[in-house]
Amino acid sequence: MTDVLRRGRASLAFGFFAQGVAFALLVTRIPAIQDRYGVSDALLPVFLAAVPILAGVGSVVSERLVRRVRPSRLLRWSQPVVLLALLGVGAGDRVAVLAVALAVFGLAVGALDASMNMLGVSLQRAYGRSIMLGFHAAYSLGGILGASLAWAGAHWDLALWVSYLPVVVLLLPAALVGSRWYVDGDREGAEGAETGEGAGGGGVGAGVGFKVLLPLCLVMTFAYIGDSTVSNWSAKYLQDVLGSSEQLATVPYNVYMVTTLVGRALGDFGVRRFGAVAVVRGGAVVAAGGFAVVASAPGAWVGMLGFTLLGLGLCVLVPQTFAAAGRLAAEKDGRPGASDAAVARLNVFNYVGFLIGSPLVGALGDAWSYRGAMLVPMVLVLVTVVYARSFEGRPDRYGGGHERPRTADVGRGSNGL
Numbered sequence: 001m002t003d004v005l006r007r008g009r010a011s012l013a014f015g016f017f018a019q020g021v022a023f024a025l026l027v028t029r030i031p032a033i034q035d036r037y038g039v040s041d042a043l044l045p046v047f048l049a050a051v052p053i054l055a056g057v058g059s060v061v062s063e064r065l066v067r068r069v070r071p072s073r074l075l076r077w078s079q080p081v082v083l084l085a086l087l088g089v090g091a092g093d094r095v096a097v098l099a100v101a102l103a104v105f106g107l108a109v110g111a112l113d114a115s116m117n118m119l120g121v122s123l124q125r126a127y128g129r130s131i132m133l134g135f136h137a138a139y140s141l142g143g144i145l146g147a148s149l150a151w152a153g154a155h156w157d158l159a160l161w162v163s164y165l166p167v168v169v170l171l172l173p174a175a176l177v178g179s180r181w182y183v184d185g186d187r188e189g190a191e192g193a194e195t196g197e198g199a200g201g202g203g204v205g206a207g208v209g210f211k212v213l214l215p216l217c218l219v220m221t222f223a224y225i226g227d228s229t230v231s232n233w234s235a236k237y238l239q240d241v242l243g244s245s246e247q248l249a250t251v252p253y254n255v256y257m258v259t260t261l262v263g264r265a266l267g268d269f270g271v272r273r274f275g276a277v278a279v280v281r282g283g284a285v286v287a288a289g290g291f292a293v294v295a296s297a298p299g300a301w302v303g304m305l306g307f308t309l310l311g312l313g314l315c316v317l318v319p320q321t322f323a324a325a326g327r328l329a330a331e332k333d334g335r336p337g338a339s340d341a342a343v344a345r346l347n348v349f350n351y352v353g354f355l356i357g358s359p360l361v362g363a364l365g366d367a368w369s370y371r372g373a374m375l376v377p378m379v380l381v382l383v384t385v386v387y388a389r390s391f392e393g394r395p396d397r398y399g400g401g402h403e404r405p406r407t408a409d410v411g412r413g414s415n416g417l
Contacts, residue, residue, distance in 0.1 A: 008183030020142025058110020063344035072182035090160030121326030130271035137264035224353025244300035259311030287313025291378030
């Protein structure tokens with residue numbers, strides 16, 4: 001059974017990694033995509049907003065699908081769809097093709113994000129200790145690799161499909177093979193999941209209402225507002241406000257990604273040692289300090305120090321929010337799979353924060369100042385401290401204790417293991 005868990009953990013980590021690569025390859029080549037399809041500056045925001053909106057729809061649909069289908073099966077088939085849609089974005093030649101490819105990408109990403117985190121939460125329960133941050137560290141590592149591959153494609157002036165095809169050819173079969181070892185930790189058998197018995201039928205809607213999940217939904221939204229602020233505005237802020245060179249302005253986001261990876265790689269040890277509440281509070285305070293440094297920085301190098309702090313602080317919030325939602329659902333409703341719908345519902349607020357963050361900072365920057373605009377996500381992230389108690393679980397529940405894995409919690413892998 002320990003071997004089953006280890007294989008499940010490794011295969012799921014690879015799934016997170018592959019998703020990080022795919023998403024980074026899409027978002028970092030947006031200028032090239034715009035040029036290839038001749039999308040106007042006025043139309044581009046519509047395309048960019050459509051992806052997270054459709055991803056939210058995909059997450060909502062996933063909440064219903066997992067009442068009848070095991071999350072491992074949903075993940076197994078949504079990941080190839082994401083990769084093929086990415087290739088479709090690079091290989092098309094008409095705006096209509098781009099629209100369809102991005103729509104498929106968005107819907108599949110919503111299902112993929114939701115099912116990945118469902119499996120991560122249930123596998124963490126089976127382990128009896130915090131491992132969720134490690135999965136998101138794999139995602140960050142994939143994001144760094146994807147951004148590096150995108151840079152190489154842009155540097156060598158490669159066609160989009162030439163950049164995307166080798167990645168899809170490598171990752172798609174590897175993801176399909178790895179999916180054989182996914183573990184639905186909370187499911188006691190495939191039969192119950194297929195018929196809806198014990199698979200969260202009624203799920204969070206019956207056991208955990210939206211009002212109970214609201215603090216975690218707010219934390220998820222605020223975390224992604226902070227993240228989208230860095231990804232969309234760090235380069236412009238460093239160059240236009242702090243007077244850096246164009247080349248130096250590309251550094252903060254790379255530093256942010258690296259420190260996010262480091263923070264997540266070490267974060268599970270912090271949760272095991274100090275508990276989720278302390279880690280979330282510490283992350284929120286460090287992130288708020290990072291925004292304060294960015295807002296008050298006299299020059300580019302101090303500004304980069306602020307973005308470094310942001311990576312270390314924000315990186316723990318999202319994984320721990322998913323873990324807390326799953327734990328809360330399991331404590332309120334002990335049925336197998338009860339946490340899946342909670343994770344899917346919470347995942348929607350990932351995209352809400354992404355949609356709000358960039359326009360919010362841009363509007364405040366234009367109307368007031370970009371230094372002042374950085375104080376808004378700082379305040380929002382600090383609100384997380386108020387809700388930190390929502391991350392506290394009973395010590396014998398998964399994510400905060402040291403309980404050894406139990407056979408009844410593990411269930412069988414998606415291939416019948």
